[in-house]
Amino acid sequence: MLLSVIGHYSLILGLCFSLIIIFLSIKNFKNSEYLNTKILFSSFFQLILVSLSFLCLVFSFVFSDFSNETVFNNSHSTKPLFYKISGTWGNHEGSLLLWLLVLTLFISLFLIKTKKQPVKYKILTLLFQQIIIIGFFVFLIQTSNPFNYLYPTPDEGLGLNPILQDPALAIHPPILYLGYVGSSIIFSSALAATCLNMISKKWATHIKKWVLISWVFLTLGIMLGSIWAYYELGWGGFWFWDPVENVSLMPWLALTTLLHCILVLEKKQVLTSWVIILSISTFTLSMCGTFLVRSGILNSVHTFANDPGRGLFILVFLFSLILISLFVFFFFHKSTQNELNNFSWLSKETSIIINNWFMMYFLSVVLIGTVYPIFLDVLSSQKVSVGPPFYHKLIVPFLIPFLLAMAIGPKLKWVKSNLEDKLSMILLLIISVLISFFILKIFEANFLINTILISSATYLFFITFRDFFIKKFNNISQNIAHFGFSLLILSILFNSLFSSEITTNLKVGETFDDSKTKIFFKSIKQKEEKNFKSIIANFNIENSMGITENLSPELRIYNQPNIVTSEADIKTTMISDKFIVINVVQNQDYFNVRYQVKPFMLWIWLSVLLISFGGLVSLFKKNYE
Amino acid sequence: MNNKALKITTIAIFIIIFIVFYKALQDTNIYTPKKKSNNEIPSFSTNLFYSNKKINSSELFKLDKFYLLNIWSSWCVPCRTEHPLLMDLTKNKKIEIIGLNYKDKKNSAENFLNELGNPYQEIIFDKEGINAIEWGAFGVPESFLINDGKVIKKYIGPLNKELVEEIRLLIK
Numbered sequence: 013m014l015l016s017v018i019g020h021y022s023l024i025l026g027l028c029f030s031l032i033i034i035f036l037s038i039k040n041f042k043n044s045e046y047l048n049t050k051i052l053f054s055s056f057f058q059l060i061l062v063s064l065s066f067l068c069l070v071f072s073f074v075f076s077d078f079s080n081e082t083v084f085n086n087s088h089s090t091k092p093l094f095y096k097i098s099g100t101w102g103n104h105e106g107s108l109l110l111w112l113l114v115l116t117l118f119i120s121l122f123l124i125k126t127k128k129q130p131v132k133y134k135i136l137t138l139l140f141q142q143i144i145i146i147g148f149f150v151f152l153i154q155t156s157n158p159f160n161y162l163y164p165t166p167d168e169g170l171g172l173n174p175i176l177q178d179p180a181l182a183i184h185p186p187i188l189y190l191g192y193v194g195s196s197i198i199f200s201s202a203l204a205a206t207c208l209n210m211i212s213k214k215w216a217t218h219i220k221k222w223v224l225i226s227w228v229f230l231t232l233g234i235m236l237g238s239i240w241a242y243y244e245l246g247w248g249g250f251w252f253w254d255p256v257e258n259v260s261l262m263p264w265l266a267l268t269t270l271l272h273c274i275l276v277l278e279k280k281q282v283l284t285s286w287v288i289i290l291s292i293s294t295f296t297l298s299m300c301g302t303f304l305v306r307s308g309i310l311n312s313v314h315t316f317a318n319d320p321g322r323g324l325f326i327l328v329f330l331f332s333l334i335l336i337s338l339f340v341f342f343f344f345h346k347s348t349q350n351e352l353n354n355f356s357w358l359s360k361e362t363s364i365i366i367n368n369w370f371m372m373y374f375l376s377v378v379l380i381g382t383v384y385p386i387f388l389d390v391l392s393s394q395k396v397s398v399g400p401p402f403y404h405k406l407i408v409p410f411l412i413p414f415l416l417a418m419a420i421g422p423k424l425k426w427v428k429s430n431l432e433d434k435l436s437m438i439l440l441l442i443i444s445v446l447i448s449f450f451i452l453k454i455f456e457a458n459f460l461i462n463t464i465l466i467s468s469a470t471y472l473f474f475i476t477f478r479d480f481f482i483k484k485f486n487n488i489s490q491n492i493a494h495f496g497f498s499l500l501i502l503s504i505l506f507n508s509l510f511s512s513e514i515t516t517n518l519k520v521g522e523t524f525d526d527s528k529t530k531i532f533f534k535s536i537k538q539k540e541e542k543n544f545k546s547i548i549a550n551f552n553i554e555n556s557m558g559i560t561e562n563l564s565p566e567l568r569i570y571n572q573p574n575i576v577t578s579e580a581d582i583k584t585t586m587i588s589d590k591f592i593v594i595n596v597v598q599n600q601d602y603f604n605v606r607y608q609v610k611p612f613m614l615w616i617w618l619s620v621l622l623i624s625f626g627g628l629v630s631l632f633k634k635n636y637e
Numbered sequence: 638m639n640n641k642a643l644k645i646t647t648i649a650i651f652i653i654i655f656i657v658f659y660k661a662l663q664d665t666n667i668y669t670p671k672k673k674s675n676n677e678i679p680s681f682s683t684n685l686f687y688s689n690k691k692i693n694s695s696e697l698f699k700l701d702k703f704y705l706l707n708i709w710s711s712w713c714v715p716c717r718t719e720h721p722l723l724m725d726l727t728k729n730k731k732i733e734i735i736g737l738n739y740k741d742k743k744n745s746a747e748n749f750l751n752e753l754g755n756p757y758q759e760i761i762f763d764k765e766g767i768n769a770i771e772w773g774a775f776g777v778p779e780s781f782l783i784n785d786g787k788v789i790k791k792y793i794g795p796l797n798k799e800l801v802e803e804i805r806l807l808i809k
Contacts, residue, residue, distance in 0.1 A: 309661050323662045331655045338651070342644045390660045395774060399740065515744045517751060595752055604748045 013161075016080050019068030020159040026061040026116075027149040029054050030142050037135045037142075047123075047131050051138065055123055058145075059116045066113045069158050070100050078169050081160035082106060087169040090543040090571065091177075098182030104306060104322075105158035107185055111302075112148045114186075114193040115141070122197055122222075129218060136204035137197075143336070144196055147329045155322045178244045184236040188260060191230025192298040195263060195291075197222050198270070202291030203340050211284045211345075216277035223274055224631040227267050231624040234260050239617060243580065250616060253400045258382045259301030262375060266294040269371040271627075272364050282361065286368065288345060292337040299330045309386055363421030370414045377406045408465070415468040415501065418494055419475040422487065437475070444470035455510060466505055472498035489633060493626025499619035503612040510611045517602040524605070530554040531607060544570040546579075549594050549603065565594045589613035678786055683768050686738055686746070686760035697759060703732040703808045704783040707757070708769055710739045711749035713777040719795035723756040726801060731808050736760040739769050739777050782807060 033054045040048040072080045073096045076089045086103045087096055100106045119141045126134055152158070201219055205211050237260065242250045251257060270290035273283045303309075307323025381398040388394050420437070448466035452459075476495035480488075514531065516524045524531040532552040539546045547567040554560045566579040576596075583590040588611040595604040680694045698704055707723060709716040723734060736757035738746050741764070763769055772781065780792040782804060789807065792800055 303658075307662055309658070324659075327655070327658055327662060331651065334651055335648075338644075338647060386661045387657055390657050513744075515748055517748070595748070602751075604752055606745075606748075 013077065013079050015068040015072045015075075015077060016159040016161060019065040019072070020157070022061040022065040022068070023149065023153055023157075023159075026058050026065065027146065027153065029058040029061065030146045030149060033058070034139065034142050037139050041132060041135050041139075045131070047134055051135075052123055055116070055120050055138070059120045062109075062113050062116045066100075066109055069106055069109060070097060073097060073100050076169065078167070079162050079165040080158075081162050082158045084162055084166055084169045088543065089168060092542060094179075094182065095177045101185045102181075105152070105156045107189075108148065108152050108156055109158050110186060110189055111193060112145065112152060114189050115145050115148060115196060118194060118197050119145070119200075122201075125221075126218070129215075130208070130210070133201075133204050133208055133210060136207055137201040140200035140203050141196065144200070144333070147333075151322075151325050151329065155325055178240055180236050180240040180243065184233060184240055187229055187236060188233025191226045191228075191233050191267075192260075192263065192301075194222065194226025194229060195267060195294040195298055198226065198291045199295035199337070202288050203337055206288055206340050206344050209344065209346070211277075211287060212281060213278055216274050216287070220271075220274050220278065221631060223267065223271050224627050227264075227271055228624045228627040228631070230260070230264050230267060231620060231627065234264060235617060235620040235624075242613075243582065244577075250613075253381070253398075253403050255382050256301075256305055258378045259297075259304055262378055262382075263294050263297040263301065265371050265375040265378070266290055266297055269368050269375075270294060272367055276361055276364050280361065283365075285345065288341055292334075292341070296330065296334055296337070299326070299333065303327055303330055304382070358424060360421065360424045363417055363424055366417050367414075367421060370410065370417070373410060374407060377403065409461070411501065412464055412468045415472050415498070418497065419468075419472040422479075422490055422494065423475075440474045440478070441467075441471050444468075444474055452509075462505070462509065466502070469498050469501040469505060473502060489626045489630030491626075492629060493623050496619045496622030496626060499615060499622065503615035503619060506612045507610055507616065512609050514605075514607045516605055518605050519601040519603065528556045529607070531605065533603070533605070544568045551592060551605075551607075553590070553592075553607065561590055563590065563592045565592045567594060567596065584614050586614060587611060678781075678783055678788055679772060681768055683761045683763070686736070686743075686762040689762075692759075697735060697761075698783055698786060700785055702784070705732055705734045705804065706737060706772070706781040706783060707734055708737045708739050708772070708774050708777050708779045710741045710777045711745040712741065713739075715795040716778045717753070719778055719797075720753045720756070722796050722798065722801050724754045726804070727756045729805065729808070732804070733758040737768060737772070738762050739774075740764065784808075 033051060036048055036051050036054065040051060069080075069082070071077075072083050073087055074093065076083065076087060076096070078084045078087075082103060082105045086106075087099045091099070101110045119138060122137065122141075123134065198219060201222070202211075205215050205219075234257075237257065238250045241252065241257075267290075270287065273286045273290060276283050277287055303323065303326040306326065309323065381402050385396050385398060388396055423437070445463070445467040448470050449463050452462055452466065472494065476491050476498060479491050480495070514524070514526070514529060516531070518524055518531070518533045520533055520536050522533050530553065532554075534550040534552055536547065536549050539548060545568070547569075548564050549566070551563045551565070552560055553563060561583055563581045563583060565581040568577050568579055569575075570577065578593050578595055580591055580593040582592075588609055591608040591610060593606045595606075678694065678698060682691055682693045684690070685692055705723075705726070709720075726732065727734060734756050736759070738760055743762070761768055778795050780796055781788045782790040782792070796804075
């Protein structure tokens with residue numbers, strides 16, 4: 013109760029501080045010798061207020077204060093402490109408060125860390141950022157207040173959806189938000205820099221840090237979400253082209269492209285329009301994602317609340333931001349004429365532009381697949397659903413030239429170059445083609461498209477692997493990231509080509525036997541936990557090599573809300589994952605058993621980690637090239 | 638000059654997108670049924686789930702009976718909650734339930750039915766999701782109440798107790 017009051021009023025006070033900051037900034041902007049310390053203090057104070065409000069919500073969850081509507085809807089007194097805390101952002105209101113917290117955190121960090129840039133630029137960035145912050149304050153207080161008061165106080169809460177009670181998911185939202193919201197700084201400062209006409213090499217070096225930070229977090233956030241889907245949803249896949257996944261992938265694609273453009277801009281005064289547009293679109297795509305997910309226009313696991321009022325607010329807000337940024341772009345940006353004319357076709361710049369166009373293509377495919385059903389519905393009242401085949405057909409073939417460009421591009425020099433060591437590169441290409449041909453031949457999956465795909469991925473793999481040894485580590489971060497990407501594509505390909513699945517009904521003591529695998533249902537036992545009952549089955553699985561594995565999948569019956577979930581048991585090794593889930597067959601002693609062998613599953617996560625590690629290295633490396 | 642045209646086009650495009658999104662928000666009717674009265678059912682030929690036999694829509698839907706076409710899939714979570722209601726509805730002899738198995742693996746679909754029971758008289762196996770599109774469906778689960786070769790009512794999203802009660806009244 014007390015916590016709710018404190019939380020609520022610190023939000024309102026925080027909003028007031030936004031207005032103060034804007035007032036001070038405008039005053040300071042006219043007379044911009046130095047940055048007014050009052051602005052700095054106000055920003056910190058705002059950060060403290062929002063943190064206080066957030067902590068209040070966290071403690072309301074910890075103490076199970078059910079007079080708070082958000083807590084009542086999403087928590088339960090028997091929940092373990094860890095999930096009580098993570099429940100704070102496992103719902104619409106709390107997650108928006110987290111957005112706001114990260115927004116204010118980033119702008120404060122930006123103000124402290126940015127020293128060498130002009131004062132006017134700092135103030136303008138702060139102003140743009142405050143527009144976003146005010147938008148979120150109003151949104152939070154008006155339509156989704158996390159501190160709504162319930163009277164009479166209920167005795168017990170409704171509980172957090174059990175599928176959200178998972179460690180990976182508990183940290184997935186904060187990490188992803190750091191990425192999403194981090195892009196807001198890029199957005200604000202790109203607009204500020206455009207206004208002041210200072211999109212230059214110097215600015216690129218300064219903003220690169222921020223791009224890298226959000227990029228690393230976004231990459232990790234998406235990976236965590238995907239890990240969660242794999243372990244918890246029990247479908248045995250890691251990417252479903254669900255609208256919500258797409259919505260997080262789109263800013264990632266834009267941000268990755270931006271990162272490459274920034275690298276060019278750091279060397280040469282080109283691609284300025286690209287940089288501005290990408291900075292704007294990264295953030296607007298993140299916002300667009302929030303809109304699509306939260307308004308209930310799209311249906312998915314993440315749709316917390318179907319409230320058209322909320323949707324309308326974000327929609328208007330989103331488009332105001334787009335209009336502001338378009339205005340800034342058209343009004344202030346003067347693109348240097350003949351930017352592209354002094355490019356040699358065989359140079360790093362060209363290859364990065366090629367990379368950009370590929371990325372933009374992937375981005376449009378994902379965007380169209382996600383948004384097209386909405387358009388079609390509105391324009392012609394027809395309903396369609398766009399599934400994985402659409403994305404696979406449109407994306408997979410284009411990965412081939414993309415991978416090859418990724419292998420060759422970094423070999424080129426800035427401005428103009430001749431390819432050195434042509435011979436060894438061609439040799440590696442031939443080796444890759446041969447290797448992939450033989451792999452596929454052995455496993456009898458020999459289609460031309462597979463061969464070409466795997467060849468190009470192996471090619472990238474070899475090239476980047478070799479570079480670890482010969483390039484004297486002068487571009488190690490890029491090499492790690494590209495190496496990680498080749499590993500990722502290879503693991504995904506092998507995973508999808510060589511996965512196998514057995515589905516059968518068994519009861520205790522029975523054995524399923526085909527020529528390759530023996531599944532023996534050994535025993536079953538029951539266990540009481542704090543907030544669920546579980547049925548644990550035990551299986552012995554013997555493969556054709558005679559190796560026996562012991563796996564114990566679980567069925568959990570949660571008490572609040574009353575939901576049955578199946579917990580897969582997964583044995584992870586470097587080579588493959590063995591994945592088993594059980595389900596109850598109604599009114600019978602039989603259990604439905606699904607057993608899958610998924611090769612190289614672990615490598616998918618590892619390679620994504622490697623990719624983001626590449627970003628981290630670049631962040632901490634002082635001298636780039 | 639060229640630049641100006643570009644600006645206007647960009648802004649126009651964004652305004653159009655805004656309008657479409659706004660319209661989409663207006664009818665967030667994703668889970669409310671949309672009445673489509675007296676629509677002829679599409680004519681199609683398809684494969685049956687168990688026998689894998691080819692069959693025409695006219696053989697499947699006789700003119701003098703009530704049918705409920707239910708689009709479902711083993712991977713669809715709401716289908717699970719709706720399933721017991723369908724099982725319950727099978728007790729009513731006036732109506733036959735036809736299943737349309739949407740973008741599913743045969744194995745998993747069979748397991749789903751083994752686990753929860755099979756309320757369907759016949760099941761159309763729609764692996765590619767083509768039949769569902771012919772019906773104008775846009776997701777799972779979805780149900781169509783059919784009489785005399787016409788769709789009387791379309792239910793989008795999972796059926797609940799009230800809707801099943803409504804179906805019972807409609808077929809009386």
